[in-house]
Structures are given as structure tokens and as C-alpha cells.
Amino acid sequence: MAEAAIRIEGFVKDYPVGIRGKRVRAIDGLSLEVGANQIYGLLGPNGSGKSTTIKLLLGLLRPSSGVGTIFGKPAGSLAARQALGYLPESPYFYRYLSGRELLRYFARVSGVARATREERVVAVLERVGLSAAADRRLSTYSKGMLQRIGLAQALVHDPQILILDEPTAGVDPEGTAAIAAIIRDLKERGKTILLSSHLLSQMEDLCDHIAIINRGRLLCEGAVEDLLQLKGAESYLVEGLDASGQAAVKAGISAAGGSLKQVTPARRGLEHLFSEAIQAEEGGAE
């Protein structure tokens, strides 16, 4: 059996509250397994325990009980952290540094060899589309650019696993699409990606596996296709039927023993419409 990229077995995390020793349970017996080369989405409302789970995997928090492993190595250990790249939620970086300086710093602390460091920094800047802004101070970066430089610092030591905490939070649809494209590209390059979000439509498009958690408990988990499939139902997208044609279809369904439950006009998602409009505008301007 192939070794899981990330394995969580019975994570429990309690926080002490007040001076009377009362404890609040943030994670309640969570078990997950993320296979290699998956894009795995951790979904849940605010406060559901997504960020806590991630911090437990990174060793920034210690579990009250349970174990986590990264490619078989204990979560939080140096060897496990070497295999990880992490983008925190709403990342804050040293604003007086330029994008290039920030990446040089993180490459250095991550142990990227001096001989290949500069090459690696240039490649990662290119990958996240920030080559042109590489020498600008981070204080002049937009929110989307900060997220991308955050992604770049997570990638700079070429880790096998990327853990991205709300990677598109506060980013406009265009920036979101750019980040999604980078994530897909990373999967193609064989990386494993664990990302958390509460933006469901983005996760549906991006992830191949998801887990939904609430109040620290796992509600459901599996491949997106399996979870979203309505058993025994199929949908057809038809256009160009007039009223008599629609009546004939309904009659045909009925005659074949089926039952027409719902007829709704086909529509695009707002995100799709927005991206299309922006792309059309930019295409026309060129």
C-alpha cells in the first residue's frame, strides 16, 4: 500500500479557557488521510477547526491526543517540515523587503544550497507570475500579490506537500483564478496539496478529494465526484426546444417510466461570467 502523504489519526485539541482549568475542544477525534498527488480540500465554516488542524500538522500546536504524520514522519519534526511548504491565512511578511529578498531569506532558512538559491528564487517568482514585481517592496503589493508571494515562499525549497490555509481569502476572482491555476500546475508536477477554505465553489472546481469538518469533527470525506453524485439521477442540458418540443420530452420521460422532477434554465456561475468579461475586456484592449 502506498504511503499516505499526510495521515491524521484521532487528533484531539483542547484549549484551556480561564483560570479554572475549563477546556474547550477545538478538534474532536479527527482522522484523515491525504494520498500523494491529491488536491485535498479541508472545508468548514469559520471556527470549524481547519486552521487548528493545519497548525497541528506543522507542529505549531501540540495535539492533546492523536498523531499526525507527513510521509511517515512525525508531524512537526524537522524532517516532516522539510517536506512541507506552508502558506498561512492572511500572510504577513516583512514589508520592507522586496519579493526577491523575501524568497532569498526563506530559501536560505529552508536549506536551499547557495549554488542553486538564486536560480530557485527566479524560477519560483516566474511560477507565481511575480517576476516583474520581484524588486518592489512588499508594502506596495496588492492582496493578490501578497498571496502569490506567500505561495512562492511555500514553494521555494521545492517541498513535496503544500499546505495552504485559505489561499484565496480576500483575493479578487482574477487573482483567485491565477492561484487556482498554480495549484493545478503543482498537482501536475506531482505535488500533494492540502488546502482549507470555506469558499465552496472554488474548492469544488479545484479539489479531487474533500473533507468537511465542523466543530472539530469530520462530517464527510471522499472524492469530490463521489460525494457530489446524486445516486440514480442524471441531468441533461438541452437548448433550442420550443414549447411543443418540451412537452414531447416530458411525455417521453413519462412514457419511459421516468419522472421529471425539475426544469430550470441553464445558467453560468457568477465567477465564470466575471472571468469571461474581464478576459474579453483585456483581450479587446490588446
Added chain:
Amino acid sequence: MERVDRIWAVCALTFTEAVRQKFFYIVLFIGGGMLLGSGYFQQFDFGVDELKFVIDFSFGTLFFLGTILAITASTQLFYSEIENRTAHTLLAKPVRHFEFLLGKCLGVQLLLLLFVLLLCGLMSALLYLRELSLPVTGSESLVRYGELWLYGLIQWARFGVLCGACLLVGSIARSYLFTMMVSFLLMLVGQLQYIARESYAEIAFLPLRWLVQTLALLFPNLQVFNVGDQLGHAAATSLPFGVLIQILLYAGAYTLAYLGLAWWNFKRREL
């Protein structure tokens, strides 16, 4: 080698951040202003000769402003990483907690070294110019210039103890203000340790005396570093070399002990 590189990277970034802060320049400006103005305080000269007064005043400036800078910079540069959550990103990388702490401490010490060098340089230049303007009384200089830098070195070692203490407090504290206040309090306790130690020596009940004397070791006796009277002026009794080494070892031991405790706490701290 990688470990040294990581520590040095954190140190260099800490230093860069520190020298970008206005506070450093404000302290430097005040220090420079006080040294330049020291010649104008002659009317407060209580019978001591002019150069001696300038030396004492300059030493006092270095001691006082350096203490403020050491505590403020150590607290701010460490705690900002926690508050801004840049420590999360850094410690999610293959960086050990002690590498982070040591890098921070060295970065602050580099800043304080720059402060000490600049003030000692200015002090030496001012005293030299002042001495040139005085009527010649003999062939020997009235100021032992090398000892001005020695005083700077001793104070720098003392700032290292304060930096270690700040990191220790910061490793436990949950707020920047608390870290700052407790660190200043620790410095005051250290300055007044000699009084406490003298009174402990008078306790007749031996076990109690040993207990309080052992507990007193938790705080350094910062009076050990007050050797300004033995340095700088030609008329002063020189500081024996052995005492200098003892002072530096004393500072090194407390700095390392505080850093060790800070690491022990910080390693267990949840971010």
C-alpha cells in the same frame, strides 16, 4: 553548516529590521546630542576636572540609553514576529526554535554593537578635541582612549544579559507591553541585587540564607558592570585584566542561561 546559515539569516534580517526603525535613530540622536552637550554642563562640575566629567557623563549616556535600546529592541524584534505571525511561517520551515531565538538575539546584539561603536567613537573624538584645546600639562594624555572602548565592550556584554532576559520573558508572555514592563523590572532588580545580596549575607539561619542566596542567583548583579570609575581617565585606578575577563564570563553565563531557559519555554509554546 546549514544550521549556522539559518541562524545567520535570522540574525541578518533582525538587524536589517532593527536599523530601519526610527526608534534606533531617535536613541542615537539623543545619545549623540547628550555627548555633544556634555561640555556645556561644566557649571555642574562638582570639583572633578572637566575631562573626568565628560567621561562620566558619556559613560552614563551609553549605560542609560543602551539599556533602553537593549530592552526595547529585544522585546520589539522578538514579539513582532509572534504578533505578526511571521514566526508561524518561519517555524513551519525546517528551522529549530533555538535557531530562531539565537538569530534574534544575535541580530539585536549586532544592533547594540553598532550603537556602542558609534557612541564610543563620538566619545573618543569629543574627548580628543577637548583635550587638544586644554593647556598642555604634561607629555602623557589625560584620557586612556582604549579604555573608553573597553567600557563599551563591558556595557555591550551587559546588554547581552538584558537581551537574554527579554527573550526569556517574551517566551512566556502573551503581550508586548507585559514583556517590556517585566524586562525593565528585571533590569531594576538586577541593578539593586547588590543591596539584597548584602542583606542576605546577614541572615543568621543558614538554610534560609542558602535558599535566598540560591534564589538570588536567578537575577544577575548588574552592578558588576559599573566599572566606569576605573576606566578612561588617566588618574583612575586601572581595571585589572582578570576582573575584565570575569565580568565578560559573568555576562556570557547569564546570557546563555537566559537564552537556554527562553528556548525551553519557547519550544513548548503554542503559536
